[in-house]
Amino acid sequence: MSSSVAGTVSPTRQAMRRMRRDRSARVGLVVVALLIVIAAAAPLLVRLAGQDATTYHIDLLDPARGNAPRGAIGGASGTHWFGVEPLTGRDLFSIVVLGLRTSLFIAVVVTLITTVVGTLAGISAAYFGGWYDAVLSRLLDFLFGFPQLVFMIALGIVVPARFPRWLLLILVLSFFGWAGLARLIRNQARSLVAREFVEAARSVGSSGWMVITRELLPNLLGPVLVVATLAIPGYIGAEAALSFLGVGVPPPTPSLGRSISDSIAWVYTGADPWFLLFPGAMLFLAVLGFTLLGDGVRDVFDVRLRRTN
Amino acid sequence: MPDLVWFLIRRLFGALLVMLALSLAVYLIFYAIPADPAHLACGKPCTPDRLEQARHFMQLDQSTLQQYLNFLKGIVAGRTFGDGTAAVHCNAPCFGYSFPLARPVTTLITDRLPITASIALGAAVLWLLFGVSLGVIAALNRGRILDRLAVGVALAGVSTPSFLLGLLAILVFGFWLNMVPVNGYVPLTESPVDWAWHLVTPWIVLAILQAASYIRLTRSQMLEELNLDYITTARAKGAGEARVVLTHGLRGVLVPVITLFGLDLGGLLGGAILTEKVFSMQGLGDLLISAVGQLDVAVVVGVTLFSAFLIILANLVVDIVHGVLDPRVSHG
Amino acid sequence: MAEPVLEVHDLHVTFSTENGPVPAVDGIDFAVAPGQTLAIVGESGSGKSVSSSAVMGLLPSNADVTGEVLLDGRQLAGLPNDELRKIRGNDIAMVFQDALSALNPYYSVGWQVAEAYRLHHDVPKKVARRRAVEMLDKVGIPDAARRADSYPHEFSGGMRQRVVIAMALVNDPRVLIADEPTTALDVTVQAQIMRLLDDVQDEFGTALILISHDLGVVAEVADDVLVMYAGRAAERGTVRDLFFRAAHPYSLGLLGAMPRVDVPPKPRLTTIPGTPPGPGSITTGCPFQPRCAYTHLVGERCITERPELTPRPGEGDHEAACHLGRRPEVIL
Ligand SMILES: Nc1ncnc2c1ncn2[C@@H]1O[C@H](COP(=O)(O)OP(=O)(O)OP(=O)(O)O)[C@@H](O)[C@H]1O
Ligand code: SF4
Ligand SMILES: [Mg+2]
Numbered sequence: 001m002s003s004s005v006a007g008t009v010s011p012t013r014q015a016m017r018r019m020r021r022d023r024s025a026r027v028g029l030v031v032v033a034l035l036i037v038i039a040a041a042a043p044l045l046v047r048l049a050g051q052d053a054t055t056y057h058i059d060l061l062d063p064a065r066g067n068a069p070r071g072a073i074g075g076a077s078g079t080h081w082f083g084v085e086p087l088t089g090r091d092l093f094s095i096v097v098l099g100l101r102t103s104l105f106i107a108v109v110v111t112l113i114t115t116v117v118g119t120l121a122g123i124s125a126a127y128f129g130g131w132y133d134a135v136l137s138r139l140l141d142f143l144f145g146f147p148q149l150v151f152m153i154a155l156g157i158v159v160p161a162r163f164p165r166w167l168l169l170i171l172v173l174s175f176f177g178w179a180g181l182a183r184l185i186r187n188q189a190r191s192l193v194a195r196e197f198v199e200a201a202r203s204v205g206s207s208g209w210m211v212i213t214r215e216l217l218p219n220l221l222g223p224v225l226v227v228a229t230l231a232i233p234g235y236i237g238a239e240a241a242l243s244f245l246g247v248g249v250p251p252p253t254p255s256l257g258r259s260i261s262d263s264i265a266w267v268y269t270g271a272d273p274w275f276l277l278f279p280g281a282m283l284f285l286a287v288l289g290f291t292l293l294g295d296g297v298r299d300v301f302d303v304r305l306r307r308t309n
Numbered sequence: 310m311p312d313l314v315w316f317l318i319r320r321l322f323g324a325l326l327v328m329l330a331l332s333l334a335v336y337l338i339f340y341a342i343p344a345d346p347a348h349l350a351c352g353k354p355c356t357p358d359r360l361e362q363a364r365h366f367m368q369l370d371q372s373t374l375q376q377y378l379n380f381l382k383g384i385v386a387g388r389t390f391g392d393g394t395a396a397v398h399c400n401a402p403c404f405g406y407s408f409p410l411a412r413p414v415t416t417l418i419t420d421r422l423p424i425t426a427s428i429a430l431g432a433a434v435l436w437l438l439f440g441v442s443l444g445v446i447a448a449l450n451r452g453r454i455l456d457r458l459a460v461g462v463a464l465a466g467v468s469t470p471s472f473l474l475g476l477l478a479i480l481v482f483g484f485w486l487n488m489v490p491v492n493g494y495v496p497l498t499e500s501p502v503d504w505a506w507h508l509v510t511p512w513i514v515l516a517i518l519q520a521a522s523y524i525r526l527t528r529s530q531m532l533e534e535l536n537l538d539y540i541t542t543a544r545a546k547g548a549g550e551a552r553v554v555l556t557h558g559l560r561g562v563l564v565p566v567i568t569l570f571g572l573d574l575g576g577l578l579g580g581a582i583l584t585e586k587v588f589s590m591q592g593l594g595d596l597l598i599s600a601v602g603q604l605d606v607a608v609v610v611g612v613t614l615f616s617a618f619l620i621i622l623a624n625l626v627v628d629i630v631h632g633v634l635d636p637r638v639s640h641g
Numbered sequence: 642m643a644e645p646v647l648e649v650h651d652l653h654v655t656f657s658t659e660n661g662p663v664p665a666v667d668g669i670d671f672a673v674a675p676g677q678t679l680a681i682v683g684e685s686g687s688g689k690s691v692s693s694s695a696v697m698g699l700l701p702s703n704a705d706v707t708g709e710v711l712l713d714g715r716q717l718a719g720l721p722n723d724e725l726r727k728i729r730g731n732d733i734a735m736v737f738q739d740a741l742s743a744l745n746p747y748y749s750v751g752w753q754v755a756e757a758y759r760l761h762h763d764v765p766k767k768v769a770r771r772r773a774v775e776m777l778d779k780v781g782i783p784d785a786a787r788r789a790d791s792y793p794h795e796f797s798g799g800m801r802q803r804v805v806i807a808m809a810l811v812n813d814p815r816v817l818i819a820d821e822p823t824t825a826l827d828v829t830v831q832a833q834i835m836r837l838l839d840d841v842q843d844e845f846g847t848a849l850i851l852i853s854h855d856l857g858v859v860a861e862v863a864d865d866v867l868v869m870y871a872g873r874a875a876e877r878g879t880v881r882d883l884f885f886r887a888a889h890p891y892s893l894g895l896l897g898a899m900p901r902v903d904v905p906p907k908p909r910l911t912t913i914p915g916t917p918p919g920p921g922s923i924t925t926g927c928p929f930q931p932r933c934a935y936t937h938l939v940g941e942r943c944i945t946e947r948p949e950l951t952p953r954p955g956e957g958d959h960e961a962a963c964h965l966g967r968r969p970e971v972i973l
Contacts, residue, residue: 142334145327145624147616149579150597151335154609157601158339237470241583244472245598260473264587267480276480280473288468295464538742544699545737546757546808547730550722560747636792637746 025296031289039101096282098254102166103286106249107235109170114177115228121178122185123216126193127208136182143179149241156247166249169242173235181227188223189216222301230294233287240283256283313632320628324621331617336377339610366391367408380405404614405607407600414611417596424494425592427508428584429577432515437570440520444527445562449554451532459524466521471580475514475587482510494590511584519573519580526569530562537561564634571627575620645672646848647696647733647816652708654688654695665691667872668708670950671850673816673865676842678849680859680880682895683869684917689852692869693818697735698725712816731761734809736838738821740801744793750804751777751789758811776807780837799830803837810841817842818850823858831855835862856895860884868892871918871928874950878959888953888961890935927964939964 020026125133152172159168193216201211242248243257251258256279263276364370368379368390379388383403390397390406399406405414447459495503534540535558543557582594593612600608632638654666666688673679681689694700696710698717710717712732717725737743745753754773755766762769770789777785780803793801802822809817819838823831839862842849853859859866859880866883868876868891876889887893894913915932926944930936936943942964950960 142327142330145331145617145621147576147579147613147620149576149582150613150616153582153597153601154339154613157604157606157609233468240470241472244470245582245586247601260476261586264476267476273480276473276476280477283473284469287470288464291464291468538737538739539745541699542735542737542743542805542808543745545697545729545735547726547728547760548756549726552760557745560745635747636749637794 022296022299024292025300028289028292028294028296031285032293035100035104035286035289038097039104043098043101093278095254095259096256096278099256099259099279100282100286102249102253102255103236103239103257103283106166106169106173106239107232110173110177110235111228111232113170113174114181114231115224117174118178118181118227119185119217119220119224121182122187123189123212123220125182125186126189127212127216133186136186140179140183143176146176148176149238152242153245153247166253169239169248173238177231177235181224181231184223184227185220188220192216192219226294226298226301229290229297233290233294236283236286236290256286316632317629320625324625327621328618331621332380332614333377335610335613335617336380337373339606339613340373340376366395404611407605407608409603409605410608414607417608418593418611418615421591421593421596423496424590425578425581425585425594427494427497427504428511428515428590428592429574429581431508431512432519433570433574433577435512435516436519436523437566439516440523441527441562441566443520444524445531445554445559447524447528448531448535456528459528462517463521463524463528466518467525469518470583471515471518472583472587474518475511475584478510478514479587494592511588511590515580515584522569523566527562527566530565531558534558534561560634564631567630567634568627571623571630575623578616578619643674643677645674646713647850648672648709648711648714649692649696650709650711652692652695652710653706654691654700655705656701657703657705665872666695669867669869669872669874671865671867671874671877673848673850675815675848676846677864678842678851678862679865679867680851680853680863681867681869682853682856682859683875684913685854686917686919687869688872689869690820693735693820693850693852696818697729697733698722699729727761730757730809730814731812732814733816733818734812734814736802736805736809736817736819736822739825740798740805741793741825743805744801746793749790749792750796754789754804754808754811757808761812772811773807776811777804780804780807780810780841781833782807798826799833802826802830802834806834806837806841810845810847813845814847816848816850818852820852821854822851824854831858838862868895873928874960874962875929876961876963877950878953878956878961882953882956882959886953886956886959888959889929889963890933890965891929892961894932894934927962935965 121136125136155168155172201215239248240255240257240260243255244261246258246261248257249255259279260276260283263279266275267273361370368376371379382388383399383401383405385401387401388399388403388406390399397406397411399413399415402415403413404418406412407414407417410417443459443462447456450456495507497504531554535554540553540557543553548557578593581592582597584590585592585594586598593615596608597612599605600612649669649671652666652669653664656663656665669688669692671679671681681692683689691700691704695704695706696717698720700706706718708718712728717728720728744750748756751770751773754776755769758764758772759766759769764772774785774789777789782788782800782803788796793804796804802825806822817838822838823834826834835858838849838851841847849862851859851863863880865879866877867874868883868889870891875891876883876887878886882888883892884896887896891913897913913932918928918931926946927933927936927948930943933943946964948962948964950962953959953961
């Protein structure tokens with residue numbers, strides 16, 4: 001029997017082996033690792049560059065050109081690696097790396113929350129079925145019908161200004177985010193529950209919790225991991241979009257989306273395109289890296305995520 | 310087909326229920342607003358007396374539930390605020406009245422809708438054509454240079470936020486090459502050419518980005534589809550490669566593609582908000598954002614409900630199209 | 642025997658895969674004449690389907706095909722796809738095992754049969770449809786004119802297989818290849834479908850290549866039999882040769898594994914112990930050697946020398962690939 005060979009290698013091992021062979025996964029992994037290091041060490045990096053994100057450097061601006069930075073490449077130099085922000089002269093490198101930190105922090109936290117909640121909700125719905133499943137399914141329908149971005153913008157009117165915006169962002173993104181995963185996991189888990197090994201585990205008297213953690217979860221690890229990795233770039237984009245629209249994290253906390261929004265006027269006039277390009281490139285890189293990694297993870301686990309309703 | 314009629318009636322009824330639940334939720338959330346919109350309307354100096362008057366005029370002194378019922382009634386029968394010469398009428402279907410703008414929400418939405426719809430629908434047509442055909446081409450050339458190119462474009466597309474690409478396009482085509490207008494909107498009725506000319510950049514930007522997910526979806530579905538037995542049957546019958554792919558393969562691919570398209574169309578309003586800001590167009594997104602700034606709850610609720618309505622409508626249409634495209638979907 | 646319409650000489654099919662070349666078919670010959678039935682039997686994986694796909698030119702691009710495939714003396718292997726297309730479904734047609742997956746779920750059965758006709762006849766849709774209904778009627782679909790508008794999933798398994806047969810026969814092909822046409826069906830329906838194939842063959846003089854696991858069916862309908870083992874011919878001859886004078890130990894094993902109604906059941910059915918080798922895994926000697934119950938009668942040669950098909954003296958065209966000269970006695 002040829003399967004005896006494959007049988008001795010654990011699925012995780014196999015996955016790791018395939019991961020090493022998949023080029024997009026490798027590139028994604030490197031980019032993501034780099035981004036995480038940058039984001040984690042951002043305050044250190046900023047200190048290393050001898051800068052901070054708040055000090056104004058009016059002397060580096062050219063009043064004749066509407067206070068755009070003096071010099072080429074947005075005023076880039078040995079001290080200000082990405083140049084300075086127009087109008088204020090704040091160090092753009094600091095703003096970009098600290099902005100990345102903000103983005104990744106929010107995206108990762110939201111992904112953790114939605115993954116845990118979505119997986120638990122999906123599995124429990126499949127396992128217990130009945131009215132619990134029915135109610136949950138209606139709730140998911142309801143969440144899918146919600147105009148998320150519109151709602152998130154609109155919510156700015158209701159929540160008092162004292163409430164920390166980053167927390168609001170995390171809560172709102174999580175509130176809508178778990179629904180997709182929950183539905184997917186519910187459908188996959190339901191076909192597992194119908195299979196004999198779960199039946200067998202039940203019949204020998206395993207508790208519901210045991211069946212869920214010992215039988216269902218390990219079998220759903222692949223899809224959960226794939227959805228989680230592919231969700232991160234989505235949340236990075238969503239955070240940036242909300243900040244771009246002025247309803248994300250408020251100043252002075254640096255944010256890539258807000259910097260890009262601030263750059264509009266400088267792009268329209270062409271006075272300082274670099275103010276768009278540096279934060280834009282960082283945002284693009286962050287989304288791209290996680291997307292590549294997610295694609296790789298999907299190929300490795302060979303999970304097909306069909307959109308069906 | 311009485312089956313289909315029943316199916317439609319059932320689905321319409323279901324959609325109506327979801328819509329009602331949504332509107333109640335939205336109403337309860339937004340009328341829990343801590344700031345008092347009446348404050349803005351009461352003028353200076355705002356004596357408690359005048360504040361009370363304003364609240365009464367705007368019907369904010371009633372319970373939230375009563376206000377919701379008024380709102381529902383307004384949709385069917387219209388509403389009148391205040392009485393006598395100062396009275397303000399809001400004709401049916403009345404989705405609220407904006408006191409800061411002194412206009413019914415319905416009019417505000419219908420005034421702004423053409424701009425948003427022009428951006429969204431034009432782009433949607435482009436990306437559907439573009440995405441599906443590139444996806445098919447990629448699948449047919451699997452592993453070859455065309456495939457790699459399409460996959461690369463798709464990857465870059467899904468990784469670029471729309472506002473970022475929009476600004477880059479303005480920078481390159483509007484500013485450096487000075488080819489296209491960078492912002493503004495010209496109504497279709499005024500000058501169709503100018504209308505299209507002002508929209509061409511946002512269309513292409515949105516289309517490229519959205520097409521990315523269609524390339525990916527079409528490609529992977531087509532690759533799966535081409536392994537199916539009935540594709541071999543088609544070849545065994547003597548069908549040429551073009552016919553095998555376009556007549557026999559594409560049909561199965563279209564079902565998930567249309568599903569995605571429906572979801573995207575429903576969510577288009579959200580995307581258009583970003584595009585409108587990038588290209589300085591005063592569509593529904595602009596309406597919403599300025600309403601948030603002015604604590605204009607009626608407009609916020611109106612736009613939110615309107616976009617929810619679009620999503621539910623899109624889901625309904627997708628279900629129906631599914632039934633048409635796939636004979637195995639039963640309406641029973 | 643009449644002139645063969647289809648002849649295959651020294652057919653080799655090698656797939657190039659990640660794990661190296663896979664010689665799925667390793668030099669086989671067969672021929673079939675109009676009105677005659679050739680049965681190809683053998684265990685799963687012996688290369689039956691690959692051989693028939695090679696005849697149709699339907700193998701995936703990783704397959705390397707050599708040898709001759711002659712239709713009326715005209716070489717098909719190596720023809721450009723465009724030329725082959727005109728032959729597929731027109732001169733040589735195919736009936737697949739699983740009719741549900743072989744039919745396109747998105748089109749009505751009438752459309753699919755008509756399509757097969759239109760691919761080879763330049764006629765208006767109306768005419769093709771009339772022809773399709775006629776064909777559906779002929780294969781025994783009740784109320785064919787109305788049922789032509791139904792979709793595959795609306796038919797029973799047996800009726801679906803009739804549709805596939807109608808589709809294959811609509812162009813009056815000279816050769817019909819049926820790859821396990823009845824394995825997906827229950828026993829009574831199997832008999833009906835076989836009778837149908839027999840009837841149409843009588844009526845149109847079609848040459849039939851029947852791939853089957855079911856020796857009972859083979860005994861009933863075949864004229865000639867080719868026994869395949871591990872991509873090679875183990876034995877070849879008439880039905881009588883195989884059933885009364887089987888010369889290859891593998892054929893004997895197959896016969897022993899066959900349930901019979903004319904003899905009282907043995908305490909347990911003889912099956913051939915062991916599993917067939919993977920393609921290409923045995924390079925010297927007889928591929929059947931590890932499972933052969935007679936190899937001790939021959940000795941070394943079974944391991945060192947590959948047996949070629951050799952005629953059985955005094956038995957006409959009967960050939961077997963076995964070193965054992967005399968007829969093996971049945972070992973139980
Ligand atoms: N595309 C392919 N690539 C590589 N190997 C293949 C391919 N198609 C078939 N094979 C191999 O060729 C061999 C013969 O397969 P084939 O389908 O002809 O068997 P079969 O005799 O029809 O069996 P069954 O009775 O199960 O239908 C198998 O071992 C199979 O693994
Ligand atoms: S050649 Fe030898 S091993 Fe092969 S079938 Fe004959 S007796 Fe058996
Ligand atoms: Mg087969």
